[in-house]
Amino acid sequence: SQTIHQWPATLVQPVGSPLSLECTVEGTSNPNLYWYRQAAGRGLQLLFYSVGIGQISSEVPQNLSASRPQDRQFILSSKKLLLSDSGFYLCAWSAAYNEQFFGPGTRLTVL
Amino acid sequence: AQTVTQSQPEMSVQEAETVTLSCTYDTSENNYYLFWYKQPPSRQMILVIRQEAYKQQNATENRFSVNFQKAAKSFSLKISDSQLGDTAMYFCAGYYGGSQGNLIFGKGTKLSVKP
Numbered sequence: 001s002q003t004i005h006q007w008p009a010t011l012v013q014p015v016g017s018p019l020s021l022e023c024t025v026e027g028t029s030n031p032n033l034y035w036y037r038q039a040a041g042r043g044l045q046l047l048f049y050s051v052g053i054g055q056i057s058s059e060v061p062q063n064l065s066a067s068r069p070q071d072r073q074f075i076l077s078s079k080k081l082l083l084s085d086s087g088f089y090l091c092a093w094s095a096a097y098n099e100q101f102f103g104p105g106t107r108l109t110v111l
Numbered sequence: 112a113q114t115v116t117q118s119q120p121e122m123s124v125q126e127a128e129t130v131t132l133s134c135t136y137d138t139s140e141n142n143y144y145l146f147w148y149k150q151p152p153s154r155q156m157i158l159v160i161r162q163e164a165y166k167q168q169n170a171t172e173n174r175f176s177v178n179f180q181k182a183a184k185s186f187s188l189k190i191s192d193s194q195l196g197d198t199a200m201y202f203c204a205g206y207y208g209g210s211q212g213n214l215i216f217g218k219g220t221k222l223s224v225k226p
Contacts, residue, residue, distance in 0.1 A: 034213075038154075043202065043218040088154055098144040098206040100214055102156035 002027035006091050006103040013110055019064075019078040021106050023091030026072065031093040033074040034100060035066055038088040050074060086110045113138045113207045117217035124193045125225050131178075132188045132220050134203030141165075143207045145186045146214070147177070150200040159201075162186065193224045 003026045013019060025031050035047040046059045048066035056066050063082060067075045074091060086109050092100040114137045124130035136145065147159040162170045162179050169177050174191045190197055203217040 044216045046213065049213060090156060092156070098214075099146060099158060099161055101158065102148075104153075104155045107154075 002093070002095075002101065004091060004093055004101060004103040006089075006106050008106060009104065010107045011109070013081050013108065015083055015110055016080045019076070019081050019085070019108070021076040021089055021091075021108075023074040023076075023103055024072055025093045028072070028093070028095055030071060031095050033068060034092040034094075035074065035076050036090040036092065038090060040087070044090065048076070081110045083110050113140075113205070113215055115203050115205050115215050115217040117203050117220050119220045120218075121221045121223070123223040123225055124190075126193055126195060128193055129189060129191045130193055130222065132190075132201050132203075132222065134186045134188070134217055136184050136186060136203070136205050138184075138205065138207045140207045143205060145177075145179070146204045146206070147175070147186075147188045148202045148204060148216075149197075150202065150219075151196075151198070156202070160188070190222075195224050195226060198222060198224045 005024050007022055033050045036044045037047055038044050047064060048056055048058055050056050050068045053068055053071055064078050089106045089108060091103040094100045116135045119133055143164045145162045149157045149159045160170050160172045160175050160177055162177050169179050176189045178187045200219045200221050202219045204214045206214050
């Protein structure tokens, strides 16, 4: 069966510090991968998606970036965090171009 | 434009009763998929139910069922015999095609099940 992991689960970072969130998927090959951000009490905002290694599409211009160094690994990064980057970050995968399966999420607080 | 709209920000229901969450969507595609996701307080998104647009029969998963009205572009979720564990945010989402597999999400409905 397929599983998706995210780490860390929670993170508190100062403004201006770098960020690296990791997502890995097990039990499937060549998945589509997605990064979402969810502000408190609000819906999901798609940040990045990837249909293959090294292929990244950005939905929202911002100080975040994403990379896919391996087939089942998706990384969300920032060189300098802003207060507005605080939120709940969800990684998801899909194989059939429709339903997506989500990881447990990372709660990021930027102080 | 391809959209998903949830017009009920919050709802409540008594335990063991039935509740219906509303969702409308818009697309010009003929083949698409619709989903309901549940996000409990743990915040992990859980797929509840999916509906293929080409299927006339409404999808059902145990206590969860949908009322899919294709002409009206409506996709409501009915929860029967509500349980305390059903307390969560519920998101309606649509996939309207494209190789990237992007879903379009509604803004969610916060459901509280009261004892």
